Amino acid sequence: MLNLWMRASVFITLVVVILMLGFLVSQSWPYWWQYGIGMLFAGEWYPYERLFGMAPAIIGSFWAAVVALIIAIPTGIAAAVMSTELMSGPWRGLLRGGMELLAGIPSVVYGLLGLWVLLPFLQSSLNLLTGHNLLAAGLLLSVMVLPTIMVMAQDALHEVHINQREAALSLGIDWNTRLWRVLLPQAWPGIRSGILLALGRALGETMAVMLVVGSMDRIPDPWYNLLAPAQTLTSRIGREIGEATFGSIHFAALMACGLLLAVATIAISLLAQEKRGQFTFFPGEAGSRKK
Amino acid sequence: MNTKRKTSDMLVATAQPATTTDGVSLQVSGLKLSLGGKNILRDISFSLREHGINILIGPSGAGKSTLLRCLNQLHADWQGEMLIMNHHARQWPGGTDALRHQMGLIAQKPAVFPCSIEKNVTFGLSSRERKHPPAGLIERVLRQAVLWDEVKDRLHESAAILSIGQQQRLCIARALALSPSMLLLDEPTASLDPRSKQLIEASLSQLAETMPLLCVTHDIEQAQRLGGQIIFMCDGRIIEIASADTFFTRPERLEAREFLRWSTCDCS
Ligand SMILES: Nc1ncnc2c1ncn2[C@@H]1O[C@H](COP(=O)(O)OP(=O)(O)O)[C@@H](O)[C@H]1O
Numbered sequence: 353m354l355n356l357w358m359r360a361s362v363f364i365t366l367v368v369v370i371l372m373l374g375f376l377v378s379q380s381w382p383y384w385w386q387y388g389i390g391m392l393f394a395g396e397w398y399p400y401e402r403l404f405g406m407a408p409a410i411i412g413s414f415w416a417a418v419v420a421l422i423i424a425i426p427t428g429i430a431a432a433v434m435s436t437e438l439m440s441g442p443w444r445g446l447l448r449g450g451m452e453l454l455a456g457i458p459s460v461v462y463g464l465l466g467l468w469v470l471l472p473f474l475q476s477s478l479n480l481l482t483g484h485n486l487l488a489a490g491l492l493l494s495v496m497v498l499p500t501i502m503v504m505a506q507d508a509l510h511e512v513h514i515n516q517r518e519a520a521l522s523l524g525i526d527w528n529t530r531l532w533r534v535l536l537p538q539a540w541p542g543i544r545s546g547i548l549l550a551l552g553r554a555l556g557e558t559m560a561v562m563l564v565v566g567s568m569d570r571i572p573d574p575w576y577n578l579l580a581p582a583q584t585l586t587s588r589i590g591r592e593i594g595e596a597t598f599g600s601i602h603f604a605a606l607m608a609c610g611l612l613l614a615v616a617t618i619a620i621s622l623l624a625q626e627k628r629g630q631f632t633f634f635p636g637e638a639g640s641r642k643k
Numbered sequence: 644m645n646t647k648r649k650t651s652d653m654l655v656a657t658a659q660p661a662t663t664t665d666g667v668s669l670q671v672s673g674l675k676l677s678l679g680g681k682n683i684l685r686d687i688s689f690s691l692r693e694h695g696i697n698i699l700i701g702p703s704g705a706g707k708s709t710l711l712r713c714l715n716q717l718h719a720d721w722q723g724e725m726l727i728m729n730h731h732a733r734q735w736p737g738g739t740d741a742l743r744h745q746m747g748l749i750a751q752k753p754a755v756f757p758c759s760i761e762k763n764v765t766f767g768l769s770s771r772e773r774k775h776p777p778a779g780l781i782e783r784v785l786r787q788a789v790l791w792d793e794v795k796d797r798l799h800e801s802a803a804i805l806s807i808g809q810q811q812r813l814c815i816a817r818a819l820a821l822s823p824s825m826l827l828l829d830e831p832t833a834s835l836d837p838r839s840k841q842l843i844e845a846s847l848s849q850l851a852e853t854m855p856l857l858c859v860t861h862d863i864e865q866a867q868r869l870g871g872q873i874i875f876m877c878d879g880r881i882i883e884i885a886s887a888d889t890f891f892t893r894p895e896r897l898e899a900r901e902f903l904r905w906s907t908c909d910c911s
């Protein structure tokens with residue numbers, strides 16, 4: 353009976369995912385058919401002139417996620433190491449509770465905080481015309497994905513077996529070496545899952561990003577310029593979906609943005625769920641992780 | 644073996660303050676440890692000569708593992724006197740990590756690291772020595788642990804594919820690579836196949852010629868095979884210290900007689 357339920361729920365999940373992708377494909381079909389896949393690399397997006405180049409938003413999404421991860425990965429792992437390895441009980445609980453609180457805050461609240469606090473700060477300290485830019489989006493996202501990375505890294509560190517810790521300790525290996533050669537490598541599969549989940553969240557986050565990114569469809573110039581107003585796939589959909597008539601080519605183009613996001617996040621979460629232990633820190637020794 | 648046979652009371656009475664003693668690698672006196680408000684080690688005094696086998700024996704829960712962990716400083720808040728190679732354990736030159744190199748600890752369950760056999764052997768070395776291990780070191784310690792012939796062709800393969808018995812010998816080699824001045828073994832052959840048991844015993848007998856071993860075992864027959872000095876522990880105290888011959892034929896203390904009787908019953 354239980355087995356039947358499990359099979360049914362797996363089946364339903366698969367059907368929902370396939371239906372969703374099918375819907376996105378069918379709705380964006382006119383766009384792909386008219387403009388072709390080359391639009392992924394085109395730089396102009398002017399709906400009134402019927403130009404629908406995807407590149408600015410793709411690059412924007414990429415940069416926002418990269419900035420977020422560059423900050424959140426070291427911070428989250430460091431926080432996890434602090435709390436599992438160095439802090440005593442109550443402090444550990446406090447840190448974890450704080451992280452769970454951060455994870456529970458609605459994203460629009462982050463967006464508003466970003467508007468009121470982060471943007472003026474960026475504008476004045478970097479002397480910009482406006483604080484709306486990819487850096488702001490990335491900074492905001494880094495706070496939002498931090499709990500994911502930290503909590504997953506914490507769980508992964510907890511799973512490193514006490515025998516392994518004591519074996520390293522009893523050999524007289526110092527703390528740094530234990531951290532880099534025992535704890536982190538053995539926790540890596542779990543940490544990696546956390547990073548991928550965080551990446552998925554960073555790519556998919558809409559509200560907070562939309563409020564701070566500036567929503568200008570321009571390819572960053574030069575390519576690493578994070579300080580000008582820009583656009584992400586999510587913020588574009590969020591801004592424009594209300595203005596696009598259902599069935600129009602503009603609508604189809606926005607659906608195409610949605611399809612890109614869906615494919616990217618599904619791929620990322622599949623990677624994250626990939627069986628632990630298949631990845632290893634030690635090249636040529638795959639599958640060597642021991643229980 | 645002259646008169647090592649003393650009661651714990653006499654041992655306490657004769658416990659010397661820390662002084663230099665020739666031919667003694669480890670001297671422990673009045674060692675106490677409590678964990679979670681419970682006195683686990685109550686008054687441990689004994690010494691190990693500069694080589695030879697010492698069997699730590701006693702019922703389950705006597706505190707044998709805890710004692711070994713104290714010697715390796717995994718439990719750091721013990722009280723009492725611990726002299727290792729004529730240095731106070733607490734003021735060991737180079738600190739606790741350097742001291743742990745000297746006190747190779749082999750756990751009951753082998754914990755090999757998920758990397759190659761070779762890297763496991765050199766795991767405890769400094770990063771420079773790990774990159775360029777001293778010539779012949781890996782072969783020497785693997786031979787000492789009686790593992791060389793089984794792994795010499797696959798040093799770069801993962802240690803996780805070794806059998807448990809091989810992993811235990813790898814752990815011995817890993818500890819030996821640090822040139823310890825003694826080995827502490829916590830039931831190293833419990834739950835191993837007879838073949839591995841035999842190989843490890845052979846390895847221990849060899850090693851005992853160059854350094855003192857302190858080996859916990861449940862297995863009375865193994866203790867008789869290995870011989871040497873028997874340290875009998877019960878309920879956090881050392882009850883009797885005697886040579887193997889004496890201990891197994893004419894144990895002095897009632898607890899020891901009881902232990903031997905029940906253990907023999909268990910075996911048959
Ligand atoms: N970390 C600990 N905290 C509290 N009690 C412990 C701890 N470790 C061991 N003990 C207790 O110490 C006693 C001795 O344990 P142990 O040294 O493992 O015995 P043995 O190895 O002789 O079987 C046991 O009663 C055990 O419950």
Ligand SMILES: [Mg+2]
Nearest residue numbers: 707708709829
């Ligand atoms: Mg034990």
